Amino acid sequence: MEITVSKTRLEGVVLIDTKFFRDERGFFIENYHQQRFAEHGIRETFVQDNHSGSRKGVLRGLHYQDMTAPMGKLVRCTAGAIRDVAVDLRVGSPTFGRWVSADLTAENMRQIMVPAGFGHGFATISDYAEVQYKCSGLYTPASEGTVAWNDPELAIDWGVPEPVVSQRDGMGMSLQEYSRKPALRYQGTRTCPRSSRSVDADASAAGLTRTCSPALTRSAPSRCPPPACPSSSPSLPSRP
Numbered sequence: 001m002e003i004t005v006s007k008t009r010l011e012g013v014v015l016i017d018t019k020f021f022r023d024e025r026g027f028f029i030e031n032y033h034q035q036r037f038a039e040h041g042i043r044e045t046f047v048q049d050n051h052s053g054s055r056k057g058v059l060r061g062l063h064y065q066d067m068t069a070p071m072g073k074l075v076r077c078t079a080g081a082i083r084d085v086a087v088d089l090r091v092g093s094p095t096f097g098r099w100v101s102a103d104l105t106a107e108n109m110r111q112i113m114v115p116a117g118f119g120h121g122f123a124t125i126s127d128y129a130e131v132q133y134k135c136s137g138l139y140t141p142a143s144e145g146t147v148a149w150n151d152p153e154l155a156i157d158w159g160v161p162e163p164v165v166s167q168r169d170g171m172g173m174s175l176q177e178y179s180r181k182p183a184l185r186y187q188g189t190r191t192c193p194r195s196s197r198s199v200d201a202d203a204s205a206a207g208l209t210r211t212c213s214p215a216l217t218r219s220a221p222s223r224c225p226p227p228a229c230p231s232s233s234p235s236l237p238s239r240p
Contacts, residue, residue: 059163061121066183069140070116080129092186146172
């Protein structure tokens with residue numbers, strides 16, 4: 001089945017939309033196809049699958065694993081709806097401390113690829129949601145870390161007024177604390193696949209929101225960079 005990959009303002013974080021078949025019986029979708037994903041530049045090898053269920057308002061994140069056990073995630077929502085967030089935690093990156101979010105639902109069957117080097121989290125915006133994701137590394141407790149979901153420097157819009165969080169997530173470090181002893185560093189620019197489309201051309205269809213950290217935009221609004229990779233797609237209006 002054909003896939004469409006849309007780049008975001010964060011290098012390596014992409015949205016994947018897959019054509020699927022639906023009729024009176026239900027639906028069928030190939031949610032992962034190694035060859036097609038590789039053709040679009042997604043070449044991670046996945047070694048672990050995770051599955052969670054959460055009631056409305058539950059927020060999980062922002063989680064990462066350091067470079068002793070790096071982990072990328074290919075995330076989808078298979079019941080209900082979530083707001084999924086990726087934050088650039090790579091010190092030295094031109095987009096360090098900035099984030100993107102996308103609403104993933106069981107109906108739109110959209111996926112987001114969050115590579116190693118980014119914090120990840122999601123909030124349940126429906127009465128109940130199930131999330132399944134493939135991981136490019138094994139879960140390693142000694143390598144994991146948590147950045148505060150409610151850090152005012154990030155000012156993430158989670159789509160839920162009073163999130164329900166775990167004790168661990170409630171004790172996440174601020175971005176400034178993380179910056180003093182970073183776990184992840186920028187390694188340079190990834191090669192962008194020719195077939196990927198830019199988020200500016202697809203944001204309305206993809207339901208994507210891109211935001212710079214307020215601390216950065218207040219002091220230097222021009223630092224919000226252009227898309228990490230050039231696109232040959234025609235430029236269409238993007239969502240603010």
